[in-house]
Every structure is written in C-alpha cells, then in structure tokens.
Amino acid sequence: xxxIKKKLKFFFIKKNYQFQEVFKAKKKYNFSExxxxxxxxxxxxxxxxxxxxxxxxxxxVTRNLVKRQVRVILRVFINENVLLLNKPLDVxxxxxxxxxxxxxxxxxxxxxxxxxxxxxxxxxxV
Numbered sequence: 001x002x003x004i005k006k007k008l009k010f011f012f013i014k015k016n017y018q019f020q021e022v023f024k025a026k027k028k029y030n031f032s033e034x035x036x037x038x039x040x041x042x043x044x045x046x047x048x049x050x051x052x053x054x055x056x057x058x059x060x061v062t063r064n065l066v067k068r069q070v071r072v073i074l075r076v077f078i079n080e081n082v083l084l085l086n087k088p089l090d091v092x093x094x095x096x097x098x099x100x101x102x103x104x105x106x107x108x109x110x111x112x113x114x115x116x117x118x119x120x121x122x123x124x125x126v
Contacts (some may be wrong), residue, residue, distance in 0.1 A: 011078055013050035015092060022050070022090045033110060035101045036064055037092040038118055047085045049074050050092040057097055066095050072104065073108050075114055084119050091118065 014018060025039035041048065051065040051070050070093060078085065093115075099107055 011046065011048055011074070011085070013048050013092065016018070018048075018080050019050055019052070019092060022092050023108065029059045029112065029114060031110070032096070033102065033107060034096055034114075035094040036114060036118055037094065038122060039090050041088045041090045041121075044090075045086065045088050047087050050090070052092060054096055057095075057100065062100070066099060069104060069107070070095060072109070074115075075099065075109050076108070077112055079096075081116065081119070087119060089119060089122060091115065 013022075013101050022039045025037070027038050029036045029038070050120075051067050051074075053066050057063050057066065093111070
C-alpha cells in the first residue's frame with residue numbers, strides 16, 4: 001500500500017506556479033459537477049493531476065472529503081489507464097458545488113469518462 005502511494009505522488013501537481021501555468025493556458029472542459037483545465041507540460045514527460053475544490057463549499061471538512069474522493073477516482077484512472085500515463089499533460093480538476101448533490105458512484109463514472117476523453121483526444125505538439 002505504501003509503495004503505491006509513493007508512486008502516485010509523481011502524478012500530482014502541488015506547487016502554485018504549476019497550477020497557474022495550466023490556468024493561463026485557458027484550455028477548459030466545463031460540466032455541471034466540475035471544470036477540467038488541461039495544458040501540455042514541457043518539463044515533465046508524464047500525465048499529472050491537480051485538484052481544486054471551490055470555496056463555495058463552505059466547510060473545510062467537506063472540501064477535504066471531496067478531495068479524498070477525487071484522489072480515489074484518480075487512482076482508479078491511473079491503475080486502469082497505464083498506457084496513457086506517458087502523455088506530457090497537466091490536468092486540473094476544479095470541483096463545483098453540484099458534486100455534492102450526486103452519489104459517489106455517479107461522480108466517479110462522470111469524472112472517469114471526462115478525464116479519459118480529454119487525455120485520449122488531446123493532441124500534443126512534442
């Protein structure tokens with residue numbers, strides 16, 4: 001279990017300047033539960049994810065719960081789509097308040113579909 005978590009750390013964006021680079025690219029896919037921002041990553045050769053939860057979700061406990069749920073969904077995506085991990089792409093998932101209105105299974109299904117669609121259909125200029 002610990003080894004899996006260490007490997008997964010390579011697939012997450014943590015620094016503020018990295019988030020800002022993706023937001024400035026203005027490539028965005030919007031739907032009711034979330035917005036997904038993506039951009040080609042020149043420095044890194046792997047697919048990386050970032051999670052942002054809207055401040056409109058008032059309680060910090062709830063925001064952390066949502067982040068944990070999204071991390072689980074991303075782990076499932078990483079384990080199922082190992083071949084797609086070689087794309088130099090940064091993906092940021094901005095969670096909206098509608099995410100709380102749905103069951104976890106529905107959110108998981110929707111997010112996995114949208115992420116896979118973005119990662120597979122994005123053409124990169126490498």
